[in-house]
Amino acid sequence: MVGTVVSDFTTGFFTQAFDPTAAVELALDHARIGYAVYPEVRLDDALEVLARVTATAGFAAAEAIDVPDVAAPAPAADESPLDHSVFWHELQGWLPRETTVVAEAGTSFYGALDLRLPERSDLLGQPVWSSIGYTIPAMLGAGLARRDRRPVLIIGDGAAQLTVQELGQVFHHGLAPVILLIDNAGYTVERMIQSPEAVYQDIVPWNWRLIPAALGGARVRVLEATTAGELRSALDDAASAPEDAVFVRVQLPRDDAPRLLVELTRRLATRPTESVKELA
Ligand SMILES: Cc1ncc(C[n+]2csc(CCOP(=O)(O)OP(=O)(O)O)c2C)c(N)n1
Ligand SMILES: [Mg+2]
Known part of the structure; x- marks a missing residue:
């Protein structure tokens, strides 16, 4: 270890x-x-x-770990509403090489674990402590440290509400990240693990479109993605303007999650109640 x-x-x-x-x-x-x-x-x-x-x-070279291919969903029609499966598939197809992918604790990190990173790319997250709100300041640090790279941040609405003000610093320093804000009406990862209907999983709905400008990002491209087509065009837009910060509100269903999280919670549910309690 x-x-x-x-x-x-x-x-x-x-x-x-x-x-x-x-x-x-x-x-x-x-x-x-x-x-x-x-x-x-x-x-x-x-x-x-x-x-x-x-x-x-003289150890023998380690054998490559056999990672099963995750079945790609059938291409989603432009007008089909987004879900996690479509979202991560589209992101996978779009991610440019030499990218720092920053994935917040929550559904974002589980989805990111299934990505195959493009060449010379990194995944930044902190699954050990999972302290939500970490990734906005982390993206600021990564962006300042490597100005030649454009960070791509995936963050949930709940986590973003904790440290969103640091986006002000991100914009002030002229960084041009692509921020994908997953708006799914609260703490979905927690809902998946326990008590899906508890009121403490809810958050105050924000008007996300106004946030970048309120925090000093006057020239940020603020986009909406509620369908597969809107997500594709938001990502195309981001690619066509590499010098601009892009903030996309990605609307996903409240009770939908990436494949790995669904699988994990399915297995947890079949364990004795005692061990599930330990998590709480
Ligand atoms: C500082 C802190 N507070 C609370 C938690 C417990 N927690 C883990 S994930 C999460 C919710 C994340 O919700 P959101 O950012 O909206 O992500 P989603 O799963 O909905 O995509 C919470 C409250 C934590 N990990 N860290
Ligand atoms: Mg959420």
């Missing part, structure tokens, strides 16, 4: 089957072999040594 944090998201909600006492763990400031803890063995030093050891140890 190298820098591994054993959390709900990194273990499929604690369904990991390995025995931690039989593991070798390299952590930030210590190492552990079984029960023996070696304090002050730093991760960077441990990795350097590990690289040296593996270089000379």
Whole structure:
């Protein structure tokens, strides 16, 4: 285990089957072999040594992991309303190379996990702590660090309401990201896991179209996507104006989710109630 944090998201909600006492763990400031803890063995030093050891140890090359192909949905007609399946398929087809994809905790991160990133691209997210609101400031940082790249942010309406004011900084610094705001009437990922009808999953509906201008983004392209055709033309528009920030309100159904999240919650539902309670 190298820098591994054993959390709900990194273990499929604690369904990991390995025995931690039989593991070798390299952590930030210590190492552990079984029960023996070696304090002050730093991760960077441990990795350097590990690289040296593996270089000379003559390990066979790791076999490529067989990732099943996700069946592409049938091409959606222009007027068909968007759902997650269509949204991620269209995004996949559009993503340019050398992109930093920034995916917020929520349905966005689960959808992004099924993307095949184009060449020389990265996925930025933080599935360990899943602190919502992280990705707007993270996109600001990524955009400032690599001005040659155009970040593509996918973020839910609930998460965006926490740190949306940082878009002001993004626009002020002249960054030109493509922001896909998933407007699905609240905390859909939470609804999928537990209590879909609870009032605490609701959020205040905002008039998203006004947000970029209110935060100083006078020249932002503000677009709407409620159908497959509108999404395609919004993405085309974004591609044709690489110097402009683009803010697309993507309307998705309240109770729809990406394939992986549907699968995860289906399996969770078949586990004993006790373990599901631990999540709450
Ligand atoms: C700071 C913080 N508060 C609350 C949570 C619990 N939480 C995880 S995802 C989520 C809802 C996200 O909703 P939204 O951003 O609208 O995404 P959706 O799943 O609807 O696409 C909440 C409340 C959290 N992870 N971090
Ligand atoms: Mg939402």
